[in-house]
Amino acid sequence: MSTIAEQEPTTADVPATETQPEATPPWRMTLSVDVKDIGPCKKHVKVNVPEADISYIRNFVLDEMKSKAAVPGFRPGKAPKDIIAKRFSRELNDEIKQKVLIGSLEQLSQDTNIEPINEPDLDVENLTIPDTGNFEYEFQVEVRPAFDLPAYDQITIKRPIRESGAADIDEAQQRFLEQYAELVPSDGAVEPGDSVKVCASFVYNGSTLQDHAHFTARVRSTLRFEDGEIADFDKLLAGAKAGDTREATITISKEAENVAMRGEKVQATLKIEEVDRVKLPELNRALFQRVGVETLDELRIEIEQALQRQIQYDQRQAVRKQVLDKITASASWELPEDLVLKQVENAMYREVLEMQQAGYTEPQIRARENELRQHQVSMTRQAMKEHFILDKIATQEGIEVSEYDVDTELLYMAMSRGENVRRMRARMEKSGVIENLEAQIRERKAVDVILSKAVFEDVPMEKSNSLNVEA
Template identity: 25%
Template sequence: MSTSPATVESNQVKIEDAGPARKKITVTVSADAVKARLETGFGALKNETALPGFRKGRAPRELLQRRFGDALLKETRDQIHSEAYGQAIEANKLQPVGNPEMTPECRDVALEVGKPFIFSIEVEVAPEFTLPNTDGIEVKRPIFEIKDEHVDLEIRRQGYRFGNATRITGPFQPLDRMLCEVKAFKNADAEPFFTNDRALVVVPDTADEGKGQLLGLLVEDLGPRVEGKKVGDAITVETTGPEQHEREDLRGAKIRVELIVKDADRIEPLNDQGLAEKLSLDTVDNLKGQVRLALERQRDSEQKSAEREQVYTFLAEAVDFPLPEKMSQAQSTRNVEMARMDLLQRGVDPNDVETKLAEIRGESDANTRRRLKLFFILARLAEEMKIDVTEAELNGRIAGIAMQRGTRPDQLRNEIDKAGKLGELAHSIREHKTADRILEKAKFIDVPAEEWNEQQNKEVAAKRTSSKSAASGDKPAKTSKAKK
């Protein structure tokens, strides 16, 4: 256990290791300093207090002590806690990443005149580690050509997106949209933890092999449970809360969702000419040209994402250090929000974002800790590389997302700001810029997209096998693939 004493003004400070990336700060405030602080407090109290029978500033000290002594002692103690902690952090150049916690034996320690005041605080701090050399790392670049069949598939998808909804009663088939009364229960609870009178549930597409998103959870057999049903039917869906869900009480819980279908729509997709006119492109040739350009931009974005992911893998494997335990537990929520920003920046259809987030919630604990490790490594690299995010870059990224979503940039910025997510977006941009700086000096190897995807599938299968052999039951993290 390492210790490092430091004197801050009249306080004696000792810093000790208290666990992974956790420090115990013990502060000793001298008896003279305690006395001086109390005298200052009583002086201010006397000058500001008016008691019956005494003019302001004339009340006897004994009377003030009887009436306000305990409160003054507590207030002074809290002030010393706060000031001494801040001074210790600054003097020892610590970087707290969590809230300070008073050690149990010190929580009720009171100030006593004539005695030194000793207390201890524990806090999680940024871990210490040595950065690896990132020059010339090898990066595979998946190469993929946009062909006519890809354009046709995207036009079909957009035809459904902008198609006309027709009210139906059933039986339901893939891509039908149901509005349901929903009640969700966990374990054996009699009361639901979530209710909604008009929750949207989409019947999974055939290509999804029955998997679908329900209330932010990825349900493996949603398709078979809802296909063939009709308006008025009661449907029960059972699943297990992922171990990395933002809500701790849902992690590993048995979840039962009861649905009553109130209404349903079936989308009649627009034909190619109808879609061209809907998008003000006049002709099918213009539509195909615009779709091809959009697919090429998305391909380039996915390619860059795959390159960055290889940088992240290199960094995660090149450095090892203990992680703050409590911050690790809170990382699940941050993973979801960072992923939301990343998906939107990459041009993923907003309708698909929640399904992908449901997959991320099911990631393994090992992948959650990997993401936290990268958070610290990339932050250190960005600091050393002097990488910042300007307001223009932030607004530019928001404008790009707004264009993909078909909304105004100022409206989207207000939404992100109200949700308190501007910081997350700026951090995401900073991490991307840091990875891109490393990629500037990387050695690239071009590989066909088919070969790249085959490699990624093998890695996912290996993780799945490893996870099962460890009897962890966690779902492996989804790996970036080249666009198909």
């Protein structure tokens, strides 16, 4: 079914030898619109469509149906409109409602400065277009915050610098190979770097929260959960063997999903069920084929490149934080709590996606994700403010993301994960996260524009402690 706008004549329909008449402006509704602010980033919209506009649309739809409808006793296009309206009343009313709503919402978007974040809260099924009189409908919608961009030129930034050497590459190679390691059971005492199978119980105020919770963890300095962590985990398990028990106190994060438990202390009892040594794979042709390289030298080159991307990621994050702290310092506008909560998972996934792009291993990403979940609300609120500001800068600077940009990111991600790039793209397109990747690239380019105008002071980069965290 065509739209009303498609029926307007175009200059292409007029022979070149004829004088072309002045183009007729497209038909528009004479809407009455009332928009009210009802909270941070929320608007209430009331739309009134006059009876004359509804009659125009009804006649337009009837003309369309008349030209196509098959009515017994009449040749195509010759059946009276009243018979068509009676015979196809349901189809007619559905089409009228669709054109009235879509047309009015599109015109509303053109005529107002409303920039919706989500679909409007509109119950279309229960709306009915009246046979006579005006049609009025209303809805609430979450919108982008309105704000003036802060100045973003000549910002002074401390830029962390770190050179990587052979020892760093050896350490990165170790982390890379651990993804393909074999776990060998051991009767000995737990050592740092071992893998342990644990049966845990968690008690709060004498009541059991979880019992017989089984998990496997590497023995590192910190064991991180989504809502809390155990510090000095390696010291806690030092000397323990299979069958031994250890106890620890966990303070629940102040932004944990369970509001009632925020800031509370939970007693954890950990029973060691099995101790395993981590046996790295042999550096042979089978492994090289598995990870997509020909030789050890080629593997080390790729590991070094991944390490450089990680250093660049750490540098970019440190610089980005300074930039965003400065440009969001004046962002006094608030975001509604329910909007922030709805975006928690998306913000979390975008952070994970960026770490994947930088070539971090799954354990490193998992540890970072659990850290973020402990501060998920404030992290998401800040990330959303950053997104709105960077998106506005990107629009002002005319920043675009090319297919080449996306292909390059996917290639790096696939390389670091040992995955086929076509398979990775297909999976990301199917799950709808390619748009997230494009948004990240666009925001990164916006940060690059700010940095191109910044004044830098180089400082030593602190080494990340993420290598000592297990999640």
